[in-house]
Amino acid sequence: MGEFKDKDVVELLVACHRCCCVCHRFCGVKMEIDHIVQQADGGSDKLENAIPVCFECHAETHSYNSRHPRGKKFQPDELRRHRDQWLSICKDHPEIFRRSSGARAEVGPLQALIDELEFNDAVASIPAGPDNCLFKEDQFLEAIRAGSLSILEDELKLAIYDAYAQVGQVNQRLRVLSSQTSQSMMYEVAQYAPGQILKAQRAIQKAKGELLKFLSSET
Numbered sequence: 001m002g003e004f005k006d007k008d009v010v011e012l013l014v015a016c017h018r019c020c021c022v023c024h025r026f027c028g029v030k031m032e033i034d035h036i037v038q039q040a041d042g043g044s045d046k047l048e049n050a051i052p053v054c055f056e057c058h059a060e061t062h063s064y065n066s067r068h069p070r071g072k073k074f075q076p077d078e079l080r081r082h083r084d085q086w087l088s089i090c091k092d093h094p095e096i097f098r099r100s101s102g103a104r105a106e107v108g109p110l111q112a113l114i115d116e117l118e119f120n121d122a123v124a125s126i127p128a129g130p131d132n133c134l135f136k137e138d139q140f141l142e143a144i145r146a147g148s149l150s151i152l153e154d155e156l157k158l159a160i161y162d163a164y165a166q167v168g169q170v171n172q173r174l175r176v177l178s179s180q181t182s183q184s185m186m187y188e189v190a191q192y193a194p195g196q197i198l199k200a201q202r203a204i205q206k207a208k209g210e211l212l213k214f215l216s217s218e219t
Contacts, residue, residue, distance in 0.1 A: 008047040009033050017097055020054035021086040022061075022079075030111065032058040036079045051083040056108030059215045060151050109148040110215060112139040113160070117208040120167060124201035132174055135167040135200070156210050163207035166200035 012033060019026050034053050037043030053061070061074040089096070116139035123133050140160070143149050149157055173196065 004033050004045050004047070004050050008050060011047070012050055012052050015087050015090060016052045017090055018052075019086070019090070020057050021051050021083040022053055022057040024086060025054055025108075027054045030055055034058050034061065036083075037076045038062070051079050054108060055111045055215055056148070059110060109139065109143040109146045110211065113143050113148075114208060114211055114215070116140065117163065117204055117211070120163075120204050121201060121208065124197050124204060132197075134171045134174060137164060137167060137171070140164045140167075152214070156207075156214055159203075159207045159210050163200070163203040166196075166203045170196050170200050 013031070017026070018028060018031060020031070031052055031054060033050050035043045035045075036049050036051050039045075043049050061079065116136050120135045123135055126133065149160065152160070
């Protein structure tokens with residue numbers, strides 16, 4: 001895989017103030033310099049073929065499923081115009097950054113979902129006991145509310161759904177167990193939790209791995 005020249009990357013990051021050229025969100029280090037025309041389609045590593053985007057928009061520009069089309073696919077000419085329009089705004093109206101000087105770098109729903117999956121993987125690694133920490137599901141629900149999962153290929157989407165179905169089952173069972181007497185709960189946790197948590201962990205790791213692969217893909 002080719003790469004853009006360092007001096008071109010610096011020029012673009014300064015010009016866009018490290019804001020995504022599509023959604024205009026301030027990203028800090030959470031940015032990619034994407035190929036407008038992908039290398040697989042003959043795109044070059046020259047400056048005119050580069051666009052600074054956040055992780056989410058980077059993924060979405062490459063996620064359109066032509067076999068099951070939903071919505072409108074990003075086209076190279078549209079991406080160029082997004083870039084040129086935003087860089088023009090940054091150059092001609094720098095006051096917008098003074099008004100938002102306190103802005104913090106944000107992540108989108110898919111990156112937040114990876115963080116949650118990593119946390120859940122850590123939770124699953126703790127030996128089962130009566131005081132088990134519940135898995136987190138907030139970012140999964142937020143990704144659904146934001147419609148972020150609708151852009152994903154079916155295989156990846158199903159891997160995420162499976163992981164959170166396992167997470168939900170374990171959480172529900174642990175909530176039930178926590179309402180029982182201490183002795184009963186100890187026995188039930190010892191019998192139920194290890195196998196189910198391991199099963200959930202495998203699903204979590206699979207979903208996390210496939211989602212990371214998707215977010216770093218240019219195809």
